[in-house]
Amino acid sequence: QKEVEQNSGPLSVPEGAIASLNCTYSDRGSQSFFWYRQYSGKSPELIMSIYSNGDKEDGRFTAQLNKASQYVSLLIRDSQPSDSATYLCAVNGGNEKLTFGTGTKLTIIP
Amino acid sequence: EPEVTQTPSHQVTQMGQEVILRCVPISNHLYFYWYRQILGQKVEFLVSFYNNEISEKSEIFDDQFSVERPDGSNFTLKIRSTKLEDSAMYFCASSESRYNQPQHFGDGTRLSIL
Numbered sequence: 001q002k003e004v005e006q007n008s009g010p011l012s013v014p015e016g017a018i019a020s021l022n023c024t025y026s027d028r029g030s031q032s033f034f035w036y037r038q039y040s041g042k043s044p045e046l047i048m049s050i051y052s053n054g055d056k057e058d059g060r061f062t063a064q065l066n067k068a069s070q071y072v073s074l075l076i077r078d079s080q081p082s083d084s085a086t087y088l089c090a091v092n093g094g095n096e097k098l099t100f101g102t103g104t105k106l107t108i109i110p
Numbered sequence: 111e112p113e114v115t116q117t118p119s120h121q122v123t124q125m126g127q128e129v130i131l132r133c134v135p136i137s138n139h140l141y142f143y144w145y146r147q148i149l150g151q152k153v154e155f156l157v158s159f160y161n162n163e164i165s166e167k168s169e170i171f172d173d174q175f176s177v178e179r180p181d182g183s184n185f186t187l188k189i190r191s192t193k194l195e196d197s198a199m200y201f202c203a204s205s206e207s208r209y210n211q212p213q214h215f216g217d218g219t220r221l222s223i224l
Binding site: 031032034036042043044045046049051088090092094095096097098099100101102103 | 208209
């Protein structure tokens with residue numbers, strides 16, 4: 001059974017600080033990794049995709065991938081109240097489906 | 111920005127009834143997916159569809175489920191005889207190509223089985 005694990009939180013971060021979200025996956029053959037943001041009652045919204053080891057930056061978001069450790073993370077700099085949401089890690093193992101973690105609920109405290 | 115659209119946003123159905131959920135994928139995308147999310151649980155893959163046939167399905171996607179692309183734009187999920195445990199959010203997604211590509215999700219249909 002291919003698993004994606006996330007700390008469910010809640011994770012509380014002061015406004016303006018850095019939020020750090022983590023994800024581990026069990027399938028060593030996984031090839032692509034995605035972070036989605038999901039507001040309560042809404043659909044997953046793609047934030048970042050990462051395919052190779054290292055860091056990938058997009059605005060205030062940085063995704064980090066370490067395939068040897070089977071670890072993906074998302075950093076959110078200068079956190080804003082609008083960043084309060086559940087962040088879903090999703091992994092693709094070279095087939096067609098995404099395997100999702102349970103998500104980490106992030107709350108930004110003004 | 112192009113988006114995946116789903117209708118209806120909320121469907122209430124009696125147990126045992128058939129239900130059809132509809133999706134219009136992003137126009138230049140060729141790969142289509144259905145996922146579901148039971149309240150408070152993780153997003154789960156149901157099925158993927160390409161070139162008018164199912165390319166992969168999960169254990170959840172049993173004989174009660176079917177998918178169809180009835181025309182050039184719509185993609186549907188049918189549940190033949192609904193059960194209480196089918197109550198969930200159902201998300202349609204699409205992607206440009208098959209493997210390792212971002213999947214873009216619609217707003218979802220909330221299905222409530224009474």
